[in-house]
Amino acid sequence: MSAITLDNITKTYNKGTVLAVDKATFEVAEGETFGLIGPDGAGKTSIFRVLTTLLLAESGNATVAGFDVVKEYAKIRDCIGYMPGRFSLYQDLTVEENLNFFATIFNTSIKENYDLIKDIYVQIEPFKDRRAGKLSGGMKQKLALCCALIHKPRVLFLDEPTTGVDAVSRVEFWDMLKRLKHQGISILVSTPYMDEAALCDKIALIEGGKILSIASPADTVKKYPGKLFAVKSANMHKLLQDLRSYEGTYSCFTFGDAMHLSFKQDADADVSKLTAYLTAKGQTNLEIAEITAGIEDYFIRITEKLNG
Amino acid sequence: MRTLRFLLQKEFRQILRSKSLLFSIILGPIIQLTLLPLAANFEVKKIAVAVVDHDHSTYSRKLIDKIYASKYFSNGRYRESYKEGAKLVEQNNADIVLEIPHNFEVNMVRDGHEELFIAVNAINGTKAGVGSGYLGAIIADFNQNIRLQWDQPGHFAEAASIDLVNENWYNPFMNYFLYMVPGLMVSLLTGIGAFSASLNIVKEKEIGTIEQINVTPVKKYDFILAKLIPYWVLSMFVFTIGMIISRVAYNIVPVGNISLLYGFLSVYLLTLLGAGLLISTYSDTQQQAVSLAFFFVLVFNMISGVFTPIDSMPGWGQVLSYISPMSHFAAVMRMVVLKGSTFHDILPHFVAIIILAVIFNTWAILNYRKTT
Known part of the structure; x- marks a missing residue:
C-alpha cells in the first residue's frame, strides 16, 4: 500500500482566480522519503495542507495511509505527524511541557515512544525547562520534529523544515530524517534547496502548481x-x-x-x-x-x- | 474528558504564566474597584462662581454669603464688570458668572421684584446643569426668606408655597457607592470576559498553533470548552473579590440573595464568553480581535444603564440596550444588591440572558466550523 496518493488534485484560491495546485498526481511508497522541490509559491504548502486535512481540494482524490482525505479525515489525524513551515508550538510552554502536551492529546506518553525521538531529544534535553519561544532556530526545529513524532506517526509531513536554519543544523536535520526512514516512517518533505533534494529517495519538481518531473534524484539529473x-x-x-x-x-x-x-x-x-x-x-x-x-x-x- | 483535562491543564498553565494577563484580569479589577468609585462620582462639587456685584448693598452681600456658605460652591472671585467675569470663564477659572445689577436692593424693596443674571460655562454639561440648578435653588430660597421678613404677622403670604418632603427608597441616604459600585463591577467583569475570550483563540491562530492542534484528534468542542472554562472560573473569582471589596471598603451588603447573583453571573459569563469567541472566529490577528472587542465593550457600557438611565434613551437605544447582555446583568445586580429582588423579580432578565447565551454560542461554534 502507498503511504500517500494524489490523483489530479487541484486547488484554487480567491474564488478560482489563483491556481495554487494544478492537477497534481504522485504517489509516495511506504517507507519512502519523498521530496517536493520547488521555489516559494510553487504550491508545496497547499499540497501539504490538503494532505493533512486542513484544506479541501476543489477536485481530485487523495489518500494518506490508505484513508481518504475528505471522508476519513479523522482517521488520518490519528496517524500523521505534521511540522508546518512556521514554528507553531506553544512559545510560553517549556520544551518538556510542549512534548508532553502533544503526547497526551494523542493518548500516549513520552516514555512510550521515547526510542523514536531519543536521538533528537537528547540534543534538546539540556534545555527541557526552557520556554520554547526562547530556543534558537535549530533547537526549535528539533523540538517541532520531536512533537510531530511523539505519537509514532505512520506518515510524517515536513513543510520546509530547514528554511531559516543554519547550514550545520540543516545537515544534522537530514541525518535525523535518514534515521527515521530506518524506523519505517514514510516522509513527505518539501524544500526550496536543491542540495537537499539529492538526499531524498524520490523527488517531484514543482513550479506554478504543476508537477514537472517525478523520479529519483539520480534519474532526475539523467533526464538533462x-x-x-x-x-x-x-x-x-x-x-x-x-x-x-x-x-x-x-x-x-x-x-x-x-x-x-x-x-x-x-x-x-x-x-x-x-x-x-x-x-x-x-x-x-x-x-x-x-x-x-x-x-x-x-x-x-x-x-x-x-x-x- | 481525558483530552479536555489535558487541554485545561495547558490553558491554566499558560494563563498563570502570563504576568500581564494575570495583572489585567485579577489585580487590575481590584485596583479599579478601589479607586474608580471615588473618581467616577456624579456629585458636582467645587463650582467656581465669579460674582460681579454692581450694587454693594446689604441684600447683595447677604445673597453672596449665602451662596458661598454652600458646600457646592468654592469661593469665587469678585470682579468689577461682567466682561472681567466672562474672562475668568474663558480662562477656565470660573464655571458661573453671577451679575447683580445696580440698585438691586432698592428695586427689590420698591418694586418687590428684581432680576439677576447668570452666565454658565456649558462645556461640562453636567456641571453646568447641576451648578445653575443649585444656584437657582439658593436664590429662590433667598427670595423666600425676604418675603417672609416683609410679611406682617397675621397676614397671609401672597403666594402660598408647597413644601415637598421626599424619601429615597432602597437607598435612603442616597449613598453614591451603593449605586455605583455594583455598576462598576458589572462594567469590569464585562471588560475582562469579552477581552480575554476574544483574544484566546485568535492568539492560537496568529501564532499558528491552531494548525498543529487541527491535525491532532482533538475534538472542536473540547478545544472550545478548554478555552472558555478557565476564563469562566477566573471571572467568578474576580467577582468574589469584588464582592469582598465592596463589603470591606464600601460597606455594601446585598439585600438580596448572593447565590442569585452567582447564578445569574454564571449564565451571563456564558453569554459574554460566547460573544468573545464569536469575535475571535471573525478575526485573524489579536489586533483585530481587540479592536472589535473594544468597540462592543464600549457600546455595551454606554447603553447598559450603569452610567445613564435606560429610560431616557431614545427608542432605538432602549432596543439596543435590551439586546445587550450587559444591561441585564447591571439591572439584576442593582435589583438584588439594593432592592433585595427575588428570583421571580429577575426572571425576565434571566430568560433574556439565556436566549442571548444560546444565540452567541451557537453562532460562534457554527462560524468556527466554517473557517477551519
Whole structure:
C-alpha cells in the first residue's frame, strides 16, 4: 500500500482566480522519503495542507495511509505527524511541557515512544525547562520534529523544515530524517534547496502548481538533455553577456563561481570554437570543462521551457 | 474528558504564566474597584462662581454669603464688570458668572421684584446643569426668606408655597457607592470576559498553533470548552473579590440573595464568553480581535444603564440596550444588591440572558466550523 496518493488534485484560491495546485498526481511508497522541490509559491504548502486535512481540494482524490482525505479525515489525524513551515508550538510552554502536551492529546506518553525521538531529544534535553519561544532556530526545529513524532506517526509531513536554519543544523536535520526512514516512517518533505533534494529517495519538481518531473534524484539529473559546461574567466560579469550572445548558446546562468552553459545542439558544443570566440572578446584566464548536470540545472532547464 | 483535562491543564498553565494577563484580569479589577468609585462620582462639587456685584448693598452681600456658605460652591472671585467675569470663564477659572445689577436692593424693596443674571460655562454639561440648578435653588430660597421678613404677622403670604418632603427608597441616604459600585463591577467583569475570550483563540491562530492542534484528534468542542472554562472560573473569582471589596471598603451588603447573583453571573459569563469567541472566529490577528472587542465593550457600557438611565434613551437605544447582555446583568445586580429582588423579580432578565447565551454560542461554534 502507498503511504500517500494524489490523483489530479487541484486547488484554487480567491474564488478560482489563483491556481495554487494544478492537477497534481504522485504517489509516495511506504517507507519512502519523498521530496517536493520547488521555489516559494510553487504550491508545496497547499499540497501539504490538503494532505493533512486542513484544506479541501476543489477536485481530485487523495489518500494518506490508505484513508481518504475528505471522508476519513479523522482517521488520518490519528496517524500523521505534521511540522508546518512556521514554528507553531506553544512559545510560553517549556520544551518538556510542549512534548508532553502533544503526547497526551494523542493518548500516549513520552516514555512510550521515547526510542523514536531519543536521538533528537537528547540534543534538546539540556534545555527541557526552557520556554520554547526562547530556543534558537535549530533547537526549535528539533523540538517541532520531536512533537510531530511523539505519537509514532505512520506518515510524517515536513513543510520546509530547514528554511531559516543554519547550514550545520540543516545537515544534522537530514541525518535525523535518514534515521527515521530506518524506523519505517514514510516522509513527505518539501524544500526550496536543491542540495537537499539529492538526499531524498524520490523527488517531484514543482513550479506554478504543476508537477514537472517525478523520479529519483539520480534519474532526475539523467533526464538533462545535451551537454553542460562550466565556464570561468577573469571577468565574470562580461563573461555572462558574452556567453549569452554566442550563437550556439541555449542558456547560460551564474552558478556559484562559474557559468553553467548549455548549447542548442550537441554539435555546437565545440570547446575550441568557444575558446576562440571568447578570446576574441578579450576574455582571459579561461577555464571550460564539461560537467554533469545537477538537479538545479535540470530544474532551470524545464521551468525555462515552461515559461517559454 | 481525558483530552479536555489535558487541554485545561495547558490553558491554566499558560494563563498563570502570563504576568500581564494575570495583572489585567485579577489585580487590575481590584485596583479599579478601589479607586474608580471615588473618581467616577456624579456629585458636582467645587463650582467656581465669579460674582460681579454692581450694587454693594446689604441684600447683595447677604445673597453672596449665602451662596458661598454652600458646600457646592468654592469661593469665587469678585470682579468689577461682567466682561472681567466672562474672562475668568474663558480662562477656565470660573464655571458661573453671577451679575447683580445696580440698585438691586432698592428695586427689590420698591418694586418687590428684581432680576439677576447668570452666565454658565456649558462645556461640562453636567456641571453646568447641576451648578445653575443649585444656584437657582439658593436664590429662590433667598427670595423666600425676604418675603417672609416683609410679611406682617397675621397676614397671609401672597403666594402660598408647597413644601415637598421626599424619601429615597432602597437607598435612603442616597449613598453614591451603593449605586455605583455594583455598576462598576458589572462594567469590569464585562471588560475582562469579552477581552480575554476574544483574544484566546485568535492568539492560537496568529501564532499558528491552531494548525498543529487541527491535525491532532482533538475534538472542536473540547478545544472550545478548554478555552472558555478557565476564563469562566477566573471571572467568578474576580467577582468574589469584588464582592469582598465592596463589603470591606464600601460597606455594601446585598439585600438580596448572593447565590442569585452567582447564578445569574454564571449564565451571563456564558453569554459574554460566547460573544468573545464569536469575535475571535471573525478575526485573524489579536489586533483585530481587540479592536472589535473594544468597540462592543464600549457600546455595551454606554447603553447598559450603569452610567445613564435606560429610560431616557431614545427608542432605538432602549432596543439596543435590551439586546445587550450587559444591561441585564447591571439591572439584576442593582435589583438584588439594593432592592433585595427575588428570583421571580429577575426572571425576565434571566430568560433574556439565556436566549442571548444560546444565540452567541451557537453562532460562534457554527462560524468556527466554517473557517477551519
